Amino acid sequence: MRSTFIDTATIIAVGSELLTPYRADSNSLFLTGRLNDLAIEVQGKVIVGDDQKMLAVAIERGLNDADLIVMTGGLGPTDDDITRDTLATVLNAPLVERQEILSLIQARFAAHKLKMPEINRRQALVPRGAEIISNGHGTAPGLWLEWRERVIIALPGPPRELEPMFDGQVLKRLALRVPSLRLARRVVGVSGRAESQVEEQVRPLYARWKERDPVVRATILGSLGQVELHLSTRASNLREAEISLNLAVEELVGALGRDVYTTEGLPLEQVVGTRLRSHGLRVALAESCTGGLLASRLTDVPGSSAYLDLAVVTYSNLEKINLLGVPVALIETHGAVSEAVALAMASGVAARAKADIGVGVTGIAGPAGGTTAKPVGTVFIAVAGVGVELVKLFAFRGERDMVKHQASQAALDMLRRILDDHE
Amino acid sequence: MRSTFIDTATIIAVGSELLTPYRADSNSLFLTGRLNDLAIEVQGKVIVGDDQKMLAVAIERGLNDADLIVMTGGLGPTDDDITRDTLATVLNAPLVERQEILSLIQARFAAHKLKMPEINRRQALVPRGAEIISNGHGTAPGLWLEWRERVIIALPGPPRELEPMFDGQVLKRLALRVPSLRLARRVVGVSGRAESQVEEQVRPLYARWKERDPVVRATILGSLGQVELHLSTRASNLREAEISLNLAVEELVGALGRDVYTTEGLPLEQVVGTRLRSHGLRVALAESCTGGLLASRLTDVPGSSAYLDLAVVTYSNLEKINLLGVPVALIETHGAVSEAVALAMASGVAARAKADIGVGVTGIAGPAGGTTAKPVGTVFIAVAGVGVELVKLFAFRGERDMVKHQASQAALDMLRRILDDHE
Numbered sequence: 001m002r003s004t005f006i007d008t009a010t011i012i013a014v015g016s017e018l019l020t021p022y023r024a025d026s027n028s029l030f031l032t033g034r035l036n037d038l039a040i041e042v043q044g045k046v047i048v049g050d051d052q053k054m055l056a057v058a059i060e061r062g063l064n065d066a067d068l069i070v071m072t073g074g075l076g077p078t079d080d081d082i083t084r085d086t087l088a089t090v091l092n093a094p095l096v097e098r099q100e101i102l103s104l105i106q107a108r109f110a111a112h113k114l115k116m117p118e119i120n121r122r123q124a125l126v127p128r129g130a131e132i133i134s135n136g137h138g139t140a141p142g143l144w145l146e147w148r149e150r151v152i153i154a155l156p157g158p159p160r161e162l163e164p165m166f167d168g169q170v171l172k173r174l175a176l177r178v179p180s181l182r183l184a185r186r187v188v189g190v191s192g193r194a195e196s197q198v199e200e201q202v203r204p205l206y207a208r209w210k211e212r213d214p215v216v217r218a219t220i221l222g223s224l225g226q227v228e229l230h231l232s233t234r235a236s237n238l239r240e241a242e243i244s245l246n247l248a249v250e251e252l253v254g255a256l257g258r259d260v261y262t263t264e265g266l267p268l269e270q271v272v273g274t275r276l277r278s279h280g281l282r283v284a285l286a287e288s289c290t291g292g293l294l295a296s297r298l299t300d301v302p303g304s305s306a307y308l309d310l311a312v313v314t315y316s317n318l319e320k321i322n323l324l325g326v327p328v329a330l331i332e333t334h335g336a337v338s339e340a341v342a343l344a345m346a347s348g349v350a351a352r353a354k355a356d357i358g359v360g361v362t363g364i365a366g367p368a369g370g371t372t373a374k375p376v377g378t379v380f381i382a383v384a385g386v387g388v389e390l391v392k393l394f395a396f397r398g399e400r401d402m403v404k405h406q407a408s409q410a411a412l413d414m415l416r417r418i419l420d421d422h423e
Numbered sequence: 424m425r426s427t428f429i430d431t432a433t434i435i436a437v438g439s440e441l442l443t444p445y446r447a448d449s450n451s452l453f454l455t456g457r458l459n460d461l462a463i464e465v466q467g468k469v470i471v472g473d474d475q476k477m478l479a480v481a482i483e484r485g486l487n488d489a490d491l492i493v494m495t496g497g498l499g500p501t502d503d504d505i506t507r508d509t510l511a512t513v514l515n516a517p518l519v520e521r522q523e524i525l526s527l528i529q530a531r532f533a534a535h536k537l538k539m540p541e542i543n544r545r546q547a548l549v550p551r552g553a554e555i556i557s558n559g560h561g562t563a564p565g566l567w568l569e570w571r572e573r574v575i576i577a578l579p580g581p582p583r584e585l586e587p588m589f590d591g592q593v594l595k596r597l598a599l600r601v602p603s604l605r606l607a608r609r610v611v612g613v614s615g616r617a618e619s620q621v622e623e624q625v626r627p628l629y630a631r632w633k634e635r636d637p638v639v640r641a642t643i644l645g646s647l648g649q650v651e652l653h654l655s656t657r658a659s660n661l662r663e664a665e666i667s668l669n670l671a672v673e674e675l676v677g678a679l680g681r682d683v684y685t686t687e688g689l690p691l692e693q694v695v696g697t698r699l700r701s702h703g704l705r706v707a708l709a710e711s712c713t714g715g716l717l718a719s720r721l722t723d724v725p726g727s728s729a730y731l732d733l734a735v736v737t738y739s740n741l742e743k744i745n746l747l748g749v750p751v752a753l754i755e756t757h758g759a760v761s762e763a764v765a766l767a768m769a770s771g772v773a774a775r776a777k778a779d780i781g782v783g784v785t786g787i788a789g790p791a792g793g794t795t796a797k798p799v800g801t802v803f804i805a806v807a808g809v810g811v812e813l814v815k816l817f818a819f820r821g822e823r824d825m826v827k828h829q830a831s832q833a834a835l836d837m838l839r840r841i842l843d844d845h846e
Contacts, residue, residue, distance in 0.1 A: 019465045021456030022644050022653060024447055033444030042442045044477060047468040054467060054488075061484065065477075221445050230445060285736075291722025292715035295736045299714025300824055302790050304738075310746070311736035313708075313718045315728040319776065323733070323746075353742065367725050401723055 006151060006177045008043045009035050010062040014074035014083055015157060016049035027072045027155075027162055034166060037185075038178045039234055040068065050080040052089070059090045063150050068174075073157030075140035077119045083154050084125055084143075091147055093127035101132060105139045133169050137161045144173070151177070181234040184241035187265030188229040188252055191413045195222030201255050202229065209248055214241060216248040224402055225409030226268065261416055268412045269297045275419035276307040281386065283415070284353035285311035286324055286345035288336070289363035289379060294408040310353035314345070324348030335374070337362050339391045342380035350385050357385035357418075359411055363394075365403045379407045383414050386422050390414065429574060429600045431466045432458050433485040437497035437506055438580060439472035450495045450578075450585055457589060461597055462604045462657055463491065473503040475512070482513045486573050491597075496580030498563035500543045506577050507548055507566075514570055516550035524555060528562045556592050560584045567596065574600070604657045607664035609672055610688030611652040613679055614836045618645030624678050625652065632671055637664060639671040647825055648832030649691065684839055691835045692720045698842035699730040699780075704809065706838070707776035708734035709747055709768035711759070712786035712802060717831040733776035737768070747771030758797070760785050762814045765803035773808050780808035780841075782834055786817075788826045802830045806837050809845050813837065 011032070013025040025047055032042045043066050048054045055074070062069040074083030088095045102124040109116040123140050126132065133142030133153075138161040143154040153170060155162045190198055199220055209216035214235040221228045231248055235241035253260050261271050276283055285295050285308070295311035298304055312323060317336055320326040326344040334340045342360040350358025363379025370376035377398070382391035392414065396406040434455070436448040448470055455465045466489050471477045478497070485492040497506030511518045525547040532539040546563050549555065556565030556576075561584040566577040576593060578585045613621055622643055632639035637658040644651045654671055658664040676683050684694050699706055708718050708731070718734035721727055735746060740759055743749040749767040757763045765783045773781025786802025793799035800821070805814035815837065819829040 017642065017644075019455065019468070020642055020653075021452050021459060022642065022651075024449060024452055026447060029444050029447055032442065036444060043472065043474075044481070045442065045470040049466065051466075057488075058467070065480075219440065219443055219445065221440075228445075230443075287715075290719075291727070291731075292710075292718025292734055292736070293722075295715025296713075296719045296827070299716075299736070299738070299788075300827070302823055304714070308736075309739045310742045311715055313715070313722070313731075313734035315722070316732045319733045323775075352746075365722075400725055404719070404723070 004149070005179055006040055006067040006174065008066040009040050009068040009070055010043060010066040011045045012055075012058050012062055012069060012071045013045070013047045014050070014055060014071060016080070018047045018073075019049045025072075027157070027159060030159065030163060031070055031072070031166070034171060035070070036232075037183050038171075038174055039181045039183065040174070040178060050074065050082055052082050052086050055082055055086045056090050059086065059152070063147065063152075067150060069150070069152045071152065071154040072162060075123070075142070075154060075156045077117070077122050077139070081122075084122075084127065087130075087143070087145065087152065087154065088127040091127055091145065091152075093129050093145075095125040096128050097121075097124050098126055098132065099124075101126070101141050104134070104141075108139055133165055135161055135165055136168070137164060142170070144170075181236060182238040182241050183232060183234050184238060184245045185230070185232040186245055186249055186263060188231065188249060188260055189262040189265065189268065190227040190229065190256055190259050191225065191261050191268060191409065191416075192259045193227065193256070195220065195227050198222075198227045198229070198256065202252065205248070205251050205255060208251075212244060214244050216244055218248075224398075225406045228265075258417065258420070261413070268409065268416065270301045272412050272415050272419065273298065273301040273304055273307065275416060277303075279419060279422055281356040281419070281422075282307050282309055282353075283357045283359065284309055284349040284355035286349035286358065286360045287311065287313045288315060288320075288345070288361060289365040290361045290404050290407050290411070291315075291365070293404050294359070294361060294411050297408055297412065309355055310349065312349060320345060324352065337364055337374055337378060337380060339380050339382070339393065342382035343384060343389065343391050346382040346384040347389075355385070357383060357415070359383050359415060361407055361411055363403070363407060365400045365407075367400060377403050379403070379410070381407065381411045381414060383418055386418070388418050388421075390418065427572070428602055429463055429490040429597065431489040432463050432491040432493055433466060433489040434468045435478075435481050435485055435492060435494045436468070436470045437473070437478060437494060439503070441470050441496075442472045448495075450580065450582060453582065453586060454493055454495070454589070457594060458493070459655070460606050460608070461594075461601045462606065463597070463601060473497065473505055475505050475509050478505055478509045479513050482509065482575070486570065486575075490573060492573070492575045494575065494577040495585060498546070498565070498577060498579045500540075500545050500562070504545075507545075507550065510553075510566070510568065510575065510577065511550040514550055514568065514575075516552050516568075518548040519551050520544075520547050521549055521555065522547075524549070524564050527557070527564075531562055556588055558584055558588055559591070560587060565593070567593075604659060605661040605664050606655060606657050607661060607668045608653070608655040609668055609686060611654065611672060611675055611683055612685040612688065612691065613650040613652065613682050614648065614684050614691060614832065614839075615682045616650065616679070618643065618650050621645075621650045621652070621679065625675060628671070628674050628678060631674075635667060637667050639667055641671075647821075648829045651688075681840065681843070684836070691832065691839065693724050695835050695838050695842065696721065696724040696727055696730065698839065700726075702842060702845055704779040704842070704845075705730050705732055705776075706780045706782065707732055707772040707778035709772035709781065709783045710734065710736045711738060711743075711768070711784060712788040713784045713827050713830050713834070714738070714788070716827050717782070717784060717834050720831055720835065732778055733772065735772060743768060747775065760787055760797055760801060760803060762803050762805070762816065765805035766807060766812065766814050769805040769807040770812075778808070780806060780838070782806050782838060784830055784834055786826070786830060788823045788830075790823060800826050802826070802833070804830065804834045804837060806841055809841070811841050813841065
């Protein structure tokens with residue numbers, strides 16, 4: 001016996017461009033997040049081209065596999081847009097022209113002082129019995145179809161149309177079709193440890209969380225220089241879900257300590273920015289091998305002008321000397337990629353900008369420039385100011401952009417820890 | 424009647440993490456590129472979780488749909504790794520332990536001075552009759568299976584294992600199973616025009632190319648601040664394919680003129696870098712709203728230290744004045760976001776670094792800081808040097824990071840055009 005609730009979904013992305021080497025289906029990530037929030041599990045995803053026969057097969061299989069099919073794409077006005085026709089065939093529900101859609105599309109063109117091209121008339125055709133989901137951001141309406149105990153939702157491909165349509169209209173309709181469980185979700189960010197180290201540390205917690213009521217689910221995701229733990233719980237009310245989740249987050253912080261930089265899913269640069277702002281401190285950056293990436297990440301945070309005055313990228317020794325006041329002798333004795341020069345860059349840029357804290361990064365991003373003593377990936381990062389002088393040596397692996405990214409991540413993390421210690 | 428050649432493929436990605444909101448399948452883009460190079464068309468993609476029953480269904484469907492199934496993931500040593508077992512069940516080919524795999528895995532651990540965990544023994548199990556594809560970068564071997572007239576290839580999930588395995592071992596085996604058509608491919612990059620403008624311009628060419636022998640296929644891909652046209656031809660010999668493709672590229676350049684920045688798929692920052700290097704010119708950057716992104720993009724190019732000495736991010740007026748010599752009066756009269764200040768930043772940073780060309784970027788990245796006269800997205804970009812003084816006003820749309828990206832793209836494009844005119 002099937003539940004009358006929607007438990008499971010299949011996502012079908014339609015479009016030949018999604019079968020090229022150049023474009024991945026990204027809508028399904030958004031949709032999966034929203035469906036999971038409703039406690040609907042995505043059992044599978046299918047990507048098909050603009051081919052009616054193949055799409056028909058995919059829809060039939062989807063109806064067999066899951067309670068809900070969410071389709072994306074193929075609702076445009078051209079011959080390549082096959083979703084409407086294929087649904088009509090598979091569900092044996094002939095297309096009918098809906099005057100209210102036609103009027104909306106015509107109005108949309110009129111608002112831009114354009115006449116509706118005849119081709120757009122096709123977008124007013126819908127399989128008989130379908131309900132229309134209006135589109136505030138484009139001409140293609142979405143479709144909601146019921147077939148036996150299944151639901152099929154067809155949404156337009158462009159994210160700027162699909163996302164508001166889902167959040168504005170689909171979400172609340174779907175919510176009526178799932179058990180009234182509330183979901184709580186937290187993302188914990190960890191830096192300074194490898195994914196395997198984090199996993200080892202938290203495995204005992206996983207086991208404990210599985211036994212809890214409500215169960216806490218966890219996913220671990222490692223990327224360059226950081227690890228994220230995605231935790232979620234579902235319960236009949238939100239408070240219950242949150243209590244269970246908060247306990248799990250506390251246990252995680254207990255196990256991982258200061259390596260946790262956020263329990264709210266914030267990016268590291270934003271965490272650093274918030275700390276700088278709350279301490280009323282200003283930072284200045286002197287970058288060599290990161291080439292501006294550290295500055296660019298910090299300035300990705302809105303309002304970062306409040307705490308970042310100056311960043312300089314000094315590739316050449318001359319600029320390190322002229323602009324940052326790095327003593328020539330230091331470079332001659334230790335080389336530009338050295339502990340001493342990183343420190344002199346950090347304190348030099350802080351002095352120049354009259355900032356409270358300076359950060360200096362010097363290293364070898366590659367692919368050329370490495371030596372036996374200082375291979376590609378060798379990076380010195382220094383932080384100077386607020387009574388602290390700290391320099392660390394890193395040996396990063398990977399390509400030029402990976403070295404740049406890891407070095408920017410390590411610099412942000414050093415800043416974060418120093419700011420945490422600052423009173 | 425089926426061809427004995429492999430014409431069509433289905434890609435099956437296995438892994439529950441690919442059914443979360445956090446991780447997309449990216450291997451299929453790499454695989455699609457390689458399969459298309461062999462003239463194998465990817466008809467569909469399927470993503471399933473770590474669920475034997477669902478994977479079995481997906482494999483059966485794949486065998487029905489296409490000549491070739493390429494599977495990725497699910498070859499690890501844990502209980503969640505179900506590819507081997509499921510293949511054994513579907514193909515009715517019981518698992519057998521292969522001593523040569525076991526020895527390789529043990530040797531791999533021994534090389535790291537580790538004892539092989541018992542759990543890894545599972546990776547030496549393969550469905551009877553499978554051929555082994557050795558893995559130079561991990562413990563999981565790939566599998567090549569023949570079933571009736573179908574081929575199934577199972578590859579490990581991590582790209583650093585999958586990609587060399589495919590290129591080193593799979594490609595040449597597959598090449599024996601396809602008609603000996605040669606593929607030529609070119610990527611043409613266009614800046615300074617919207618996707619729809621490019622499309623309008625090249626639509627007449629598309630029609631012409633379809634009639635050619637060999638046919639030229641084209642895909643257009645727009646992203647923030649640039650448009651790419653991916654062209655390909657297949658012919659019985661490479662020279663024939665290339666002649667046809669070269670003609671198409673020439674026609675494209677004829678239609679789009681100087682808006683084409685590459686016909687070789689190079690990123691814009693690399694094109695600019697190559698021009699700077701070949702002219703023997705050095706550039707210096709003064710960034711405000713792009714916050715170091717322009718410097719970071721230019722320094723993503725290996726060897727960029729040859730032409731970039733200095734980049735500064737001057738968020739504050741004080742640093743614009745002190746470091747770049749922007750006259751106080753200019754800022755007071757025109758504001759920091761103005762044509763005059765952009766120009767003064769460009770010439771100021773060039774003078775300071777004794778560079779041949781200076782670039783100045785000042786604008787409002789948002790979300791705050793906009794006014795009626797200068798809304799968020801207002802950006803002035805100036806280039807000064809080599810006898811040129813040019814400043815342009817842009818009105819970009821989108822979020823902070825989108826404004827930053829578009830501004831960096833526009834600055835690189837201005838540099839490119841000026842360098843092209845330079846002799």
